[in-house]
Each structure stands twice: as C-alpha cells, then as structure tokens.
Amino acid sequence: MRQTLSPQAEARSRLSRLLISRRRLLTRLFTDGVKAVASDGVLGNPRGMSSELGFACLNAVANPLTTHATIRYRQLT
Numbered sequence: 709m710r711q712t713l714s715p716q717a718e719a720r721s722r723l724s725r726l727l728i729s730r731r732r733l734l735t736r737l738f739t740d741g742v743k744a745v746a747s748d749g750v751l752g753n754p755r756g757m758s759s760e761l762g763f764a765c766l767n768a769v770a771n772p773l774t775t776h777a778t779i780r781y782r783q784l785t
Contacts, residue, residue, distance in 0.1 A: 738776050 713721060737745050745751070 734772070738773070738780075 733745060737751075742749050742751060
C-alpha cells in the first residue's frame with residue numbers, strides 16, 4: 709500500500725525526481741552528444757521560442773557547461 713504524502717512532500721518528491729532526470733539527461737548530452745538524446749539533433753520543440761528566451765536558456769547552462777568542460781578536459785592539457 710502506498711503512503712499518502714502531504715502536498716508539500718509530494719511536491720518535493722516530484723521536484724527531486726525531475727532534478728535527477730535532468731541531471732541524467734545533461735550527463736548523457738555532455739558525454740554522448742545531442743544525437744544520443746534527440747535522434748533528429750534538435751532538443752525540444754522550437755514553437756514559442758524567441759532570441760530573448762534562447763539567450764536566457766544559454767545563460768542558464770553556460771556556467772554548468774564551463775564547469776563540466778573544465779573538469780573533463782583539464783586533465784588532457
């Protein structure tokens with residue numbers, strides 16, 4: 709029998725699962741490339757996009773991408 713969670717606990721649980729899922733997706737994306745997670749090479753649906761939103765998305769991933777690349781490739785230099 710499944711335990712009933714409070715709305716706050718359910719929200720925390722859903723957020724935790726989402727963050728783990730995103731972390732796995734980003735790890736696979738950075739390790740195996742875009743085609744590993746999107747067979748056509750396009751991430752997501754571009755409807756509703758704008759250059760402002762594109763720049764906001766790029767800014768959101770810039771620091772994690774830099775950190776990942778620094779850790780992964782520093783050992784090669």
